[in-house]
Amino acid sequence: MNGGNIIIEGMVEVNMYDVAIIGAGVVGGLIARELSKYRLKICILEKESDVSMGASKANSAIVHAGHDAKPGTLKALLNVRGSEMFEGLCAELGVEYKRIGALVAGTEDEREILNELLERGKKNGVCGLRIVCGEELRAMEPNLSDNISCALYAPTSAITCPYELTVAAIGNAMDNGAELFRNFKVTGIRPCDRGYELISPNGEISSRYYINSAGLHAGEVCTYTGGLDLQRTVRSGEYMLLDRECAGFVRHTIFPTPTKHGKGILVTPTVHGNLLLGPTSIEREDRDDTSMTPEGINEILEKTRKTVKDIPYWKVITSFAGLRSVDDDFIIEPGEKCVNLMRIGSPGLSAAPAIAGYVRDRLAEMGLELIPNDNFNPNRKPCHALSDMSPDERNKLVKQNSKYGRIICRCEGISEGEIVDAIRMNPGARDLDGVKRRTRAGMGRCQGGFCSPSVLEILARELGIRLEEVTKSGGDSYILIGKTKEER
Ligand SMILES: Cc1cc2nc3c(=O)[nH]c(=O)nc-3n(C[C@H](O)[C@H](O)[C@H](O)COP(=O)(O)OP(=O)(O)OC[C@H]3O[C@@H](n4cnc5c(N)ncnc54)[C@H](O)[C@@H]3O)c2cc1C
Structure with a gap:
């Protein structure tokens, strides 16, 4: 591991990283998880306030069998390989996977x-x-x-939940030591003695290697070091x-x-x-x-x-x-101590586990030493999903913690305990949509009409902020803007 401290906004001292991953989508997330199997200091840099905010949150959620891609392409190779890895990966991460064909x-x-x-x-x-x-x-x-x-x-075609997979992959990488920087939009990359400085309006970090998995913005990120924007x-x-x-x-x-x-x-x-x-x-x-x-x-x-x-x-x-992007093939281009991933359109979700392994191998070829992390735990701490439990199991849980007995989202049957878990577990939910993606509270028939006020209260309480400071989806997407009647 490396020494060499650097400063980011707020004067927080952090070490230099071995690998910085730009973009917390399913591809960046699974790369982070893959690299956390080794003794490496890893960080994930995400421009938004949460993970899975790009293509990984809004797609068809199909783990494609692999018959669509042109034979001989990287797409075909990584789709078939990724699809074979999916079931085991989802079991480790506690994510739904159904091979429905x-x-x-x-x-x-x-x-x-x-x-x-x-x-x-x-x-x-x-x-x-x-x-x-x-x-x-x-x-x-x-x-x-x-x-x-x-x-x-x-x-062999299957279905999964892409945003739950992304959250779980990043959560598991974090449980194994990776760090996540939210609201960290990489706007410049500067080569330095030991690697690169990755610059954002909120500060800088240094890393020996970096992965550009910024989805549709990966082409733009490529131009920061003089490369071409091949995202079409x-x-x-x-x-x-x-x-x-x-x-x-x-x-x-x-x-x-x-x-x-x-x-x-x-x-x-x-x-x-x-x-x-x-x-x-x-x-x-x-x-x-x-x-x-x-x-x-x-x-x-x-x-x-x-x-x-x-x-x-x-x-x-x-x-x-x-x-x-809709193109014939993925571009996964190794550079000088970096890998750029572009045109990762469909079947990028299906291929993501295999893409992670492919990128790991490219880094090893560049000289990154991969010493196994003996403490790596492939399993994500299971969430308490009430909907999957028998009545006896639920009763037992409610006796341990009454928050699991207070149903907040009636459409999906989500309890306060599950929402608190989503806020506390890596990578914790910080806003209303973050809770929704992790627990399904607000995903049902009423689309949050009933449960949103209660979720807001739980978020404010857990995060130690005022109700007015809770957002829908980060930035200035505030939900409450003032009181309708001032108290006397
Ligand atoms: C409509 C649609 C349907 C699809 N259906 C399927 C399907 O059924 N099966 C399948 O296998 N694939 C499918 N795909 C493809 C799949 O969703 C994508 O290939 C996959 O989600 C790409 O993941 P990613 O991590 O590369 O990109 P993203 O999920 O877009 O993640 C990139 C991340 O980088 C962040 N970022 C961008 N710029 C910066 C920056 N400068 N600094 C820091 N962070 C940055 C973004 O905010 C984002 O979070 C579909 C895609 C779409 C859109």
Whole structure:
């Protein structure tokens, strides 16, 4: 490890780091976790007030089997490898993972494209792929539209929760010694004697090596050291999320037959029992514009009808959009004691565990010594998820701590105890959306209409701040701005 102290804002002294990771998305998070298996001093630098604020919070949450990527590409290699690692990773981190399988649905005219996809999948090394049709297909998925006659079945395709995975990966890395700096937007990188100084308006840190996993902003970060911004077109993907009453409406992830524009608009269960419809693929100039559009909603309605019939669209509880690059391949470019990751669009979530290993190997090639950390604990401290407990288990927990008996979010059945855990565990929730992503409080049918005031109170109490200081999502997104009636 290294000495050499440096100063960041607030005159806090910190040591020099071995590796600094820019961006706390699923890729940066899993890289941090991977590197925390070794005796290294690691930090994660995130421009937002919380982790998982980029593409990793708003995507389809599919762990793709790997039949879509062009054979021979890094995408194909890391997708298949990552998908194989996913189940074990989620078990260690206590994150939901369900291998429900996927159907790429086609009409008779599209059968040839499905055959090509099957061959492509075989070349990529995907197991168990086959074409299904007729009664077998209807039995597997009774709500497919009448015009669908065949499908490519990918049994290894799965679903997960991308933001829970990101939080858990970063939490586990932190439990194993990594440090997280929030509100640390890297705006410059300066080479220095022993590596680099990473500069932000809130201070600087020094590191021997750095990883640029800043998602759609990685190209911009590359230019800080004279590199090229290879991040190209950005596309928005809009979604509609339907109530948990729709659980079981489809059993698999249903894709349309892909076109040259991409994988198309899917219909899938989520690990929490909702039904997810989307994403669209609309070009955006602004790399932060996650607005929804009427055109996007109409496209979702029109296109999902082609694969699945009688979708109960009126059960929609919310909509959201995520941004990604749409390119043939990932770019993972080792530089002088750094690695730049660009164009990590879909299937970046599926590939993320394998990307972490790939980046680790590149660092080792550059001379970073990887001495195993004997104290590394791969398991994240389990959260108390009441919804997964039997009545006896719940009663026992409530007897130990009555906070688990006070239900705050009625839609999702989330207790005060679980919210307190989310604030106290690494990386602790600091705002309303942070609690929502970690516990699901506010994710249900009323979308926080009922529980938000109570969550605000718990946040203020736990963080030792005034109610007016609690934000929705960091920055100046204050929720309370004053009193309606002054007390006498
Ligand atoms: C609509 C959509 C659907 C998708 N569906 C799937 C799917 O089903 N399956 C799948 O495998 N993949 C899917 N993907 C792709 C997947 O979501 C991404 O590949 C993955 O989330 C990328 O993770 P990341 O960590 O690289 O980027 P991000 O999650 O975007 O993280 C980058 C982080 O860097 C931070 N940052 C940026 N600039 C700076 C800076 N200068 N300083 C400090 N921090 C900075 C950002 O705030 C952000 O937190 C989808 C993507 C989208 C948008």
